[in-house]
Amino acid sequence: MKTIHNDLPQNILSLLHARQAPSLTALLSAACVGxxxxxxxxxxxxxxxxxxxxxTLILVDYDVVEPSNLNRQRYTLTQIxxxxxxxxxxxxxxxxxxxxxxxIRERVTRENCSTIFRSCSFVAECFDDPASKxxxxxxxxxxxxxxTVVAASGVAGIGDAELIKTIxxxxxxxxxxxxxxxxxxxxxxxxxxxxxxxxxxAHLIIRLIAGAQS
Numbered sequence: 364m365k366t367i368h369n370d371l372p373q374n375i376l377s378l379l380h381a382r383q384a385p386s387l388t389a390l391l392s393a394a395c396v397g398x399x400x401x402x403x404x405x406x407x408x409x410x411x412x413x414x415x416x417x418x419t420l421i422l423v424d425y426d427v428v429e430p431s432n433l434n435r436q437r438y439t440l441t442q443i444x445x446x447x448x449x450x451x452x453x454x455x456x457x458x459x460x461x462x463x464x465x466x467i468r469e470r471v472t473r474e475n476c477s478t479i480f481r482s483c484s485f486v487a488e489c490f491d492d493p494a495s496k497x498x499x500x501x502x503x504x505x506x507x508x509x510x511t512v513v514a515a516s517g518v519a520g521i522g523d524a525e526l527i528k529t530i531x532x533x534x535x536x537x538x539x540x541x542x543x544x545x546x547x548x549x550x551x552x553x554x555x556x557x558x559x560x561x562x563x564x565a566h567l568i569i570r571l572i573a574g575a576q577s
Contacts, residue, residue, distance in 0.1 A: 376461055380416050387573050388416050392461065394572045395419040397480040399471050399499050400489035401447040402426075403552060404515055406437035407561035408487045408568075409451060413459035415569055420455070420462055422448045423479055425470045435554035473498040477506035485568050488514035489561070491546065504536060513567055517541035518560045520549035527559055529567060539563045 380388045394417050398409045401424035409420055424447040428438045442450040448466035455464055467479060471490075476499050480486050486503060490496050496514060503512050517527075517540035526541040540560050546552050 379461060383416065390572055390574070391416040391569065392418040394485070395421065395483050396568060396572075397421040397423065397483040397486035398489060399423050399476070399480070399486055400491070400495075401436075401451045402432065402489065402491060403435040403554070403557040404491075404518065404561045404564065405487065405489035406451055406454075407558050408489055408565045409455060410437055410458070411562060411565035412487075412568065413455045413462040415565075416461055417569075417572070418461075418463060419465065419482075421465045421467065421480060421483055422451055423467045423469060423471055424448050424451075425468055435552055435557050471495065471499055473502035476502040480507065480510065483507075483510055485511045485513065485571060487564050487568060488512055489564075493545075500536065508535070511535045511571060512537070513564045513571075514538045515540050515560050515564060517544045518557045519544040519546045519552050521553060521556060522549075524556070524559055527556075527563065529563060537567060539567070 396412055396417050398405045398420060401422055409422060413420060426447050428442045428445050428447055428450050430443060432438060437454060438450050446468050448468050452464045452466040455462060471479060480503065488496055488499050490499065500512055500514055503510050512535065516538050522541060522544060530538045532538060
């Protein structure tokens, strides 16, 4: 595992989060969050958590950046062909110097997810494949019972944003989306709607780190 972090003067670091309550920034900086899947959901979740000041992000994906990704994923033309975890880590390191990044290029399975995310108190499930989603959720809930999973289901199309809901399945499992649409049976995938779900995932994780009761 390659760990990326930046060393900056303390006065610069404090200014980066000057618009946040110091008590919340302290809680966020101590947190370790996993992002399973670095596509349309994962790039947004990771960026928003990093900008909020989450201390450590475990970024996991096996794919490379493709041209069709760019309509909704936070990559650039120059990064086509680059492993997603490397490209995302590069982007986050440039914009969010307070975060420690652990990019892992690996396929996540039910068998290995507990090892990959063993240091995480929270994991954002950001896959687009239903089987991968289920494997991650079942694996983490059975092998890391103290880890909270914030999953997504139903992010496609251009449907009303009000159809997107946050469902509390249990104290350690939440699902965000409309629970219905998929890329094959809709108008496709758009940055706006995918981004809404991703932002809700990131916001819920921030709230949970802060101790909010959802």
